[in-house]
Amino acid sequence: MVSLGEPAWRAKQLAEAVYVQRVTDLSEITTLPKALRGKLANEGWQIGRPAIAQVFQSVDGTERYLVTCGAGQASVQTVETVWMPEGDEGESGDGTDSATSQAKTSCAPDLDSESGDSTGPGRQRATICVSSQVGCAVNCQFCLTAKLGLQRNLTPGEIAGQVIAVLDRHKVEVGRDRVNLVFMGMGEPFLNYDSFMAAVRLLVVEAGLSPQRMTVSTSGIVPGIERFAQEPKELRPKLAISLNAPNDEIRQQLMPINHKWNIESVVDAVQQVKLRPRERITFEYVLLGGITDQPQHAREVARLVRRTGLPAKVNLIAWNPGPGIPYSMPQPGAVEAFRQTLVDAGIPAYLRRPRGRDIYAACGQLKRTVEG
Numbered sequence: 068m069v070s071l072g073e074p075a076w077r078a079k080q081l082a083e084a085v086y087v088q089r090v091t092d093l094s095e096i097t098t099l100p101k102a103l104r105g106k107l108a109n110e111g112w113q114i115g116r117p118a119i120a121q122v123f124q125s126v127d128g129t130e131r132y133l134v135t136c137g138a139g140q141a142s143v144q145t146v147e148t149v150w151m152p153e154g155d156e157g158e159s160g161d162g163t164d165s166a167t168s169q170a171k172t173s174c175a176p177d178l179d180s181e182s183g184d185s186t187g188p189g190r191q192r193a194t195i196c197v198s199s200q201v202g203c204a205v206n207c208q209f210c211l212t213a214k215l216g217l218q219r220n221l222t223p224g225e226i227a228g229q230v231i232a233v234l235d236r237h238k239v240e241v242g243r244d245r246v247n248l249v250f251m252g253m254g255e256p257f258l259n260y261d262s263f264m265a266a267v268r269l270l271v272v273e274a275g276l277s278p279q280r281m282t283v284s285t286s287g288i289v290p291g292i293e294r295f296a297q298e299p300k301e302l303r304p305k306l307a308i309s310l311n312a313p314n315d316e317i318r319q320q321l322m323p324i325n326h327k328w329n330i331e332s333v334v335d336a337v338q339q340v341k342l343r344p345r346e347r348i349t350f351e352y353v354l355l356g357g358i359t360d361q362p363q364h365a366r367e368v369a370r371l372v373r374r375t376g377l378p379a380k381v382n383l384i385a386w387n388p389g390p391g392i393p394y395s396m397p398q399p400g401a402v403e404a405f406r407q408t409l410v411d412a413g414i415p416a417y418l419r420r421p422r423g424r425d426i427y428a429a430c431g432q433l434k435r436t437v438e439g
C-alpha cells in the first residue's frame with residue numbers, strides 16, 4: 068500500500084477483507100476506495116486465494132479437497148486439505164482433559180475444560196488438516212505423500228489460504244464455531260519453516276484463530292524444533308512429534324530421517340520448548356501390523372516417553388492402507404492392548420479413529436489424485 072502511495076493502514080483493510088470477510092475478488096473490497104481497487108487491478112494485483120477444485124466426501128462427513136495453488140502462474144498444482152467434522156479424535160486436544168477421556172478409545176477430547184468456551188446448538192466443531200508442501204522429501208515408508216517426492220514449498224498465502232478457503236466453504240464464524248487446525252497434511256512443515264510460521268502469523272493476527280487450537284506435526288527436524296522453541300507463545304501452535312517406532316533401529320527403517328536426527332536428538336530439541344500451563348507434547352504413533360504394534364513395543368514407548376520427562380500424550384493411529392505400501396493394518400485387539408499398556412504406565416494415550424478412509428483422506432493417505 069505504501070509503495071502505491073497509500074497510507075499503511077490501508078493494508079489492514081486489505082488483510083481484513085481477505086482473511087476475515089474472505090473476499091476473493093478485489094472489486095468486493097468495499098472498504099477500499101473504488102479508485103484504489105481499480106488501480107490495484109490495473110497494476111495486475113489479484114487476491115489469488117487457493118481455490119477448492121474438487122471435493123471428495125466421506126460417509127463419515129469428512130471432506131477431502133484438492134486445492135489449486137499458484138493461480139496465475141505457469142504451473143498450477145494441487146495440494147490436499149481435509150475437513151473433519153467433530154474434531155479428529157485426539158489431535159484436537161492437548162491431552163489435558165479429564166482422566167475419563169484417557170479411557171476413551173474413540174474420543175474427541177473436550178476442549179471446553181481447557182479453554183472455558185462451549186459449543187452450543189448450531190455451532191460447528193471441526194478440525195482442518197492443512198498441507199505445507201506439494202509432496203514431501205522425508206520419505207516415510209508408510210506414507211503415500213512420500214511417493215510424490217518434494218515438488219515445491221507452499222507460500223505463506225497458499226498455506227493460510229487453504230484454511231480460509233475451507234472456513235469460507237463451511238461458513239465458519241471464528242469465535243463462535245470451534246475449529247482446530249492441524250498442520251499434518253502433505254509435506255513437512257519444518258522443512259518449509261519460514262512460510263509455515265508466516266502462515267501461522269497470518270491466521271492468528273489477521274484471521275483471528277488461536278494458536279492454542281493449532282498443532283504442527285514434525286517428523287523430527289531438529290533445527291526446525293529448535294527454532295520453534297524460540298517462537299513467542301502468542302504465535303506458537305502446539306507441537307506433535309511423529310514418532311512411529313519404539314526405538315531407533317525400527318524408526319530408521321520406517322523413517323530414513325532418523326539416520327540424520329535420532330530419537331534422542333529430537334527429544335533434546337523438544338525439551339527446549341517452553342510449554343504453556345497444561346500443554347502437552349503429542350507423540351504420534353502409527354501402528355503397523357506386526358512391525359510396531361507388539362506388546363514389547365508398547366512397553367518401550369512407555370519407557371521412552373517417561374524418560375523424556377515431558378508432559379506428553381500418545382496418539383495412536385492404526386495404519387491406513389495405500390496402494391504400493393507394503394504394510395498391513397494392526398489387528399484391532401493389538402491396537403487396544405497397545406493403548407492400555409501405555410495408560411497402565413501412566414501415559415495418556417488415545418486412538419485416533421480413521422477419518423475419511425473411503426476417500427483417501429486418512430493419515431498418510433494424502434496424494435494428489437487429479438492434476439490441475
Ligand code: SF4
Nearest residue numbers: 203205207210213254
Ligand atoms: S508422513 Fe509426513 S513427513 Fe513423512 S513422508 Fe508423509 S508427509 Fe512427509
